[in-house]
Structure formats: C-alpha cells, structure tokens
Amino acid sequence: MIDSQSVRAADTVPRATRGWDNAKKVNGRKRHIAVDAMGLLLAVVITAACVQDRDAARPLLWNLHRSCRRVRLIWADAVYTGKLAGWAATLKMNLRIVTKRQAHAFEVLPRRWVVERTFAWISKHRRTVRDYERLPASHEAMILWAMIALMARRLAQPVHLSGTHLAARSLAGACATGPSLGAGRPSRTCS
Numbered sequence: 441m442i443d444s445q446s447v448r449a450a451d452t453v454p455r456a457t458r459g460w461d462n463a464k465k466v467n468g469r470k471r472h473i474a475v476d477a478m479g480l481l482l483a484v485v486i487t488a489a490c491v492q493d494r495d496a497a498r499p500l501l502w503n504l505h506r507s508c509r510r511v512r513l514i515w516a517d518a519v520y521t522g523k524l525a526g527w528a529a530t531l532k533m534n535l536r537i538v539t540k541r542q543a544h545a546f547e548v549l550p551r552r553w554v555v556e557r558t559f560a561w562i563s564k565h566r567r568t569v570r571d572y573e574r575l576p577a578s579h580e581a582m583i584l585w586a587m588i589a590l591m592a593r594r595l596a597q598p599v600h601l602s603g604t605h606l607a608a609r610s611l612a613g614a615c616a617t618g619p620s621l622g623a624g625r626p627s628r629t630c631s
Contacts, residue, residue, distance in 0.1 A: 441552065453574065
C-alpha cells in the first residue's frame with residue numbers, strides 16, 4: 441500500500457526542499473511511504489510538499505522494487521491513477537486503485553486504513569511530527585528510526601506483558617486450593 445502525508449516544516453528546512461501543498465494548506469515536505477499488510481514500513485521517499493503524489497510514486501515504487509523484489513500487488517487511492525499503472529507493470533507490480541463508492545461521502549476504504557495507521561505510528565515520535573531536518577535524507581532517517589523503535593518495542597515485550605503473570609496466577613491459585621494442614625489451617629507449602 442502506498443500513500444503520502446504532508447508535514448509542516450520548521451524554519452530550519454531550506455526553501456529549496458520545501459513546497460506548498462495547496463490541498464492540505466501545508467508549507468513543508470511530503471513523506472511518501474509503502475507499507476506491507478501489517479503496516480510495517482517497506483520504503484520511504486521525502487519530497488517537497490508541492491510534488492504530486494503520482495510523480496513521487498515512481499521513485500517510491502523503484503525503491504520498493506530494489507528492496508523487496510517479491511512485492512507484486514500495490515494498493516493505492518485514486519490520486520495514483522494514470523500512467524503509473526503501466527510503469528508499475530514494467531517492474532512486475534500490479535497497481536490496484538481502491539476507489540470510493542460515493543464520491544463526496546466518508547467511507548473507510550478496504551486495506552487503506554493500514555497505511556493511515558502507519559502514519560499515526562510515525563507521528564507519535566517527537567522528531568517526525570514536524571520536519572526539522574535540513575536534508576530530506578535526514579527526515580527519511582528519522583522515519584526509519586521511528587519504525588525501528590516501534591518494531592523493537594514489539595519484539596521485546598515488557599516482562600509484565602510477556603505471559604509470566606499468568607504463571608504467577610496459576611501458582612497463587614494452586615496455593616489457595618492446595619491441601620490443608622489440618623482443621624481449617626491453610627497449607628504452608630506455598631508461601
């Protein structure tokens with residue numbers, strides 16, 4: 441799945457690498473990302489906000505093709521219609537446009553929410569809420585860093601969430617129902 445998000449730029453971003461996104465009324469940069477079905481980042485490209493999504497999709501799909509050769513199906517919204525589907529076919533990728541049933545009504549599009557959730561995950565990190573970096577490559581590195589931190593947190597679950605609390609509960613339950621030492625006295629084997 442591919443999509444883009446406009447991000448406001450701080451004063452440290454040079455004018456040569458920023459632009460005006462008239463649709464979102466944002467002066468800054470655009471981050472174009474490709475994610476897998478779980479929402480994990482596969483490729484990212486940073487452009488000025490004035491660059492159209494379908495124009496920036498070519499370098500994004502090229503980076504995706506170089507890093508993940510087995511990706512064959514790309515879901516995108518209606519902004520990516522046009523000659524991009526033919527160009528993606530040369531990379532042996534099938535670009536499938538997900539369209540709305542009603543043009544001016546809110547509708548949760550199938551599988552499109554995954555990429556929006558990834559933008560929300562990226563925006564939870566302080567350095568990616570706004571673009572502070574002088575170079576687009578530095579902002580790209582911040583996005584990769586945010587996703588690495590997210591995946592590392594998922595791999596290394598805290599001890600209180602890893603299932604050890606279930607073993608402690610079962611031990612406590614065995615002590616409460618264990619054999620007693622005599623007339624109404626609890627067992628002293630579980631202390």
